[in-house]
Amino acid sequence: MRKKIVAGNWKMNKSFEQAEALICDILEEIDGLDSRLANVVICPPAVYLEMAVDLARETSISIGAQNMSQFTSGAYTGEISATMLQSMDVQYCILGHSERRQYFNETDEILAAKVKTALENVIKPIFCCGEALAQREAGVHFDVVKSQIENALFTLTEEQFAEVVIAYEPIWAIGTGVTASPQQAQEMHEFIRGVIAAKYGIAVAEETSILYGGSCNAKNAKELFANPDIDGGLIGGASLVAADFVTIIKSF
Ligand code: 13P
Numbered sequence: 001m002r003k004k005i006v007a008g009n010w011k012m013n014k015s016f017e018q019a020e021a022l023i024c025d026i027l028e029e030i031d032g033l034d035s036r037l038a039n040v041v042i043c044p045p046a047v048y049l050e051m052a053v054d055l056a057r058e059t060s061i062s063i064g065a066q067n068m069s070q071f072t073s074g075a076y077t078g079e080i081s082a083t084m085l086q087s088m089d090v091q092y093c094i095l096g097h098s099e100r101r102q103y104f105n106e107t108d109e110i111l112a113a114k115v116k117t118a119l120e121n122v123i124k125p126i127f128c129c130g131e132a133l134a135q136r137e138a139g140v141h142f143d144v145v146k147s148q149i150e151n152a153l154f155t156l157t158e159e160q161f162a163e164v165v166i167a168y169e170p171i172w173a174i175g176t177g178v179t180a181s182p183q184q185a186q187e188m189h190e191f192i193r194g195v196i197a198a199k200y201g202i203a204v205a206e207e208t209s210i211l212y213g214g215s216c217n218a219k220n221a222k223e224l225f226a227n228p229d230i231d232g233g234l235i236g237g238a239s240l241v242a243a244d245f246v247t248i249i250k251s252f
Helices: 015-032 044-057 082-085 098-103 107-120 132-136 141-153 184-200 202-207 219-225 242-249
Strands: 005-009 039-043 063-064 091-094 123-130 167-170 210-212 231-235
Touching: 005 044, 005 091, 005 167, 005 202, 005 210, 005 242, 015 039, 015 044, 015 063, 039 082, 039 091, 044 063, 063 098, 082 107, 091 107, 107 123, 123 141, 132 141, 141 184, 167 184, 184 202, 219 231, 231 242
Parallel strands: 005 039, 005 231, 039 063, 063 091, 091 123, 123 167, 167 210, 210 231
Antiparallel strands: none
């Protein structure tokens, strides 16, 4: 059965002390929770990864990065490589977030390289896709998401693809308080699963975790997660408050 996952994308938030306290609070609140209910991934800013990995060691929580370089090593000032992440026991990396596509010019081509490099270094990509409001209004949202997935992921082998987590994040729902309705999200998730099935077969598609992201919070998570193709969430704002994040984790 495919994994249920709740991942927190902290984006560029929190001081070191606040980050440490937030992880400790989350760990305290999920103490005793059956880890089969949901896999929890926390993705803090890169400078806090070492602390986060240390705190999460021997707990049910996994730690992920928010970005990494497509290059393995060398003269790339300011960049962080997949090998570095792996050497620090980081297990996941968010790739292709719309904020990186929009503000840092990440293209499908760059993302395809990042996904490959991550997998070669045993880092599981949480690959984000999703359309802008104008694209949904123009009725091309399915085409947009399909091409994002095809361009960045479909050169992977079946074995590599099996390690990928997908996050559908409609851009119009990110940080806006406007969530996709459970119907809109389910419809897109079912479509994504179909796209995967057409390429890699039904068995692989059925094992792929597809998360929803975009104003998912403690109030609406249950209704979203109740849908058959929604396997959890990639949570921004609500992952910065321990009580809210833990309520979301318990929403299956
Ligand atoms: P919000 O939950 O703040 O809308 O952010 C979603 C997101 O971008 C997670 O990656």
